[in-house]
Amino acid sequence: MTLSPTSAGGLAALEARLRQDLAWLDLPAKRWVPPQTRDGLPVLDVAIIGGGMAGLAASTALTHLGIEAPIFDRAPAGLEGPWATTARMETLRSPKQLTGPALGLPALTFRAWFEAQFGAGAWEALDKIPRLQWMDYLRWYRQALGLDIRNGHSVTRVTPRGDGVVALAVAGPDGDNTVYARHLVLATGRDGLGGPTVPPFVRDLPRNVWAHSSDEMDYATLRGKRVGVIGAGASAMDSAATALEAGAESVDLLIRRADIPRVNKGKGAGNPGLTHGHLALPDEWKWRIRHYVNVQQVPPPRGSTLRVSRFENARFNLGCPILDVTRRDGELHVRTPKGTFVLDFLIFSTGFRTDLFARNEFAALAPHVRLWRDRYTPAAGDEDTELSDSPDLGPVFEFQEKTPGACPGLDRVHCFCYPATLTHGALSGDIPAISEGAKRLAQGLAATLYREDAEQHFAIMQAYVEPEVFGDEWTPAPPPAMEPAR
Template sequence: MSLSAASHPQPAGLPALEERLRDDFTTLGWPAKSWLPARTHHGEAVHDVLVIGAGQAGLALNVALRQVGIRPVLLDRSPRDFEGPWATTARMETLRSPKELTGPALGIPALSFRAWFIAQFGLEAWTALDKIPRLQWMDYLRWYRRVTGADVRNAHEVLAVRPQADGLVALDVRADGHTRTWFTRRLVLATGRDGLGGAQVPAFMHGIDRRFWAHSSDALDYATLAGRHVGVVGAGASAMDSAGTALELGAASVDLLVRRSDLPRINKSKGSGVPGLTHGQYLLSDDWKWRIRHYINAQQVPPPQGSTLRVARHANAHFHLGCAVQRVEPVGDKLHVHTTQGVFVLDFLIVSTGFAIDWRLRPEFADIAPHVRLWNQRYQPATGQEDAELSASPDLGALFEFQERTPGTQPGLERIHCFCYPAALSHGTISGDIPAISDGARKLAQGLAALFYREDIEHHFAQLQAYAEPELDGTEWTAADSAARIRQLHDGNVFS
């Protein structure tokens, strides 16, 4: 073997990594043995845990639950391999998270993106890699699902969620053209960034024909923008990625309409990523929870440098700062966009104004929405600290569970756990973002195991009483003749 070949060995390949992972799983005793009693309800099987969403949060939670002997079923309305935004509505070239973050690996090195990448492309390629390409992350999640054996039911759309007073949650689920009711003891919403709402649409777009505009989270064929003059409202990551995609697919021009007089430069959210906050947000006082989250919101997260350069390298990209949109009106086949800098005449407008907690956009939660306690019923911020997103956030219990707005009005609501972005004020960003998703998954899985044991305590105590596996069978020793032994010891003058 040449020195060069020895210095840069060939990647081992995924089969070798998967063999290593199987050994890791065996070493860790994963998955743990099931221990929960089976239940039925009116002849229907009752699931222990149903998870709505099979993106990275749902998949990480599956691994954590199976580590404690609970086997969840994940329901996702998307077709297989297209769960989450990565291969559908996301348009960034790369993730903004540093490649070194372990994400949903749950502390298992062979389950990490790094191990998956190096197995295929080698250590030298990993060293050269700057940020993780978006579609490559989706490929990793597809592999993750396969090697962890997640029980995902694709093309299953949840139409209604109805907590019951008998310790169950009923879900109406449509699949294969049919709707039937599922029952579960605990329901987890792993529904992502817009988990309790959807796209935030500013008032100036209300009533404007959708042929003229789209939200950056919409499924849109950007090739249709070729040769057109496009405006983008906003300057966050999705705004830059929408602008860059439009330019790369032949837009005649892109005008970015930015309300702020300058782009934010520092990602304060990144600066908050220390273990003390990751594990301790829930234990903070209300004042400190609000103060931290509001500060990060108010400072705003800057667009990634790569996404900004992706736009700026085009001569037909125009950054308009201090340019707040005031009014939009269609005039013939054009849009007249009135701003603080003047009127832009455009062919199409992309609104990149983020997401809102808006239960009206989630009809499947209509039964629970009026009963969920929100932070605006828990906390009144100081003047100048008002924050619409935080006020609308659900006031969650210790295990991400919803709490009743008025106690006693919807029994069973606490059996629904909000493991998605709107949990950030109560628990921090441990229920969706890559950096701490494993921490959140472990916390919820271990907590659910404890709740199940407490609920089934009579069953488990009976199991304890009935447990009869012998450690010894009686042949391991011979009973001594105590009287003879005592005489023997006396005769030997042991006590003299």
């Protein structure tokens, strides 16, 4: 759907309302965290890695509480997150009415942004939010709030220290620098603590004949090629459709299951009780809920699936797990229980794994992070690698040490990305509850920073001398008359 703005001043009026709403709420609060330095350098209150939706929401929530929280993102401005780079869906899966990162501010919602430009009638006619329009909204979100995002800055090493700071090695436009922060938030997305998952046989294939669905890639290079897509989830459908639209000769979806999942069980569990109650559940219930969602799997969106099936040269091959792949004369021979497919290119829509050891920037902390496998052993038959690999986080999304005392300062690093889901619920990556997650993170960090500086804050209170009463507001009464002595 292509729309033209109905009012040139619509966004200006919305931004004026947003400023008024913030003023009425007295937001943002004044800075209150005592400044610090290390090695002659200023120490940030909080640093955030990642300027996508989660990073934006976290920075805003912290700023509103009077806490400095700049964002470091390696992408150019306006290309943070996956929406304009590796995401290939036409529209978002989430219902349009979800308020996303608005943090309870009506003027900060996608709906307010959309209606300000296109009107209420267009909103009523809108089915799903177009992907690139969502990215436009996030760009506006950043601009309207004046967030401090430092683009083109890659954090190459994270080193927790025992003196109350985390050291960041940052490569940016001005060269390599060291940045100190009292706390670090990892808002690094779906693959934020690891990378794409691919089957072992991929190691034997040259990189020019396969890609993961999360790779940045020009799908025009697939024109005239026979493409295989492994998987049946949303990213598989989006990758298959993009390849077909780019002129692929054919696309074979190779689907391990005998059928494609039909029901999104996670959607059926979504309510404020789960949002706010998951953290306090016993381990058994946390595991049971998340494992059930994983086993049932999330179906691809109907629209994404129809986008593929409208092509006659798209084939849905069910019950086709890959047994092996060999390369002969430049062709890929993909053997399955239902026969061998001869293809030119493979796309793996096989999800992501959590593996801190796979990320060089986390080398200093990877051996020390406590995982759920260190905390909980599921019943036989309920094993789940994704859950076992998840970090066992504290109440402020903080990493915890596997061996107490082995990595001082590790709890100053906070995991506000998808791998936090088992501990905290789906609050740190998906649209429905991102505001609740950002508020939990910000409030917890505010409490932590205040506790760490309690002595200084007490001294500030003791030194506070601004009077509210001046002594001229009353006239002292004369003393009562003395009774004569008897």
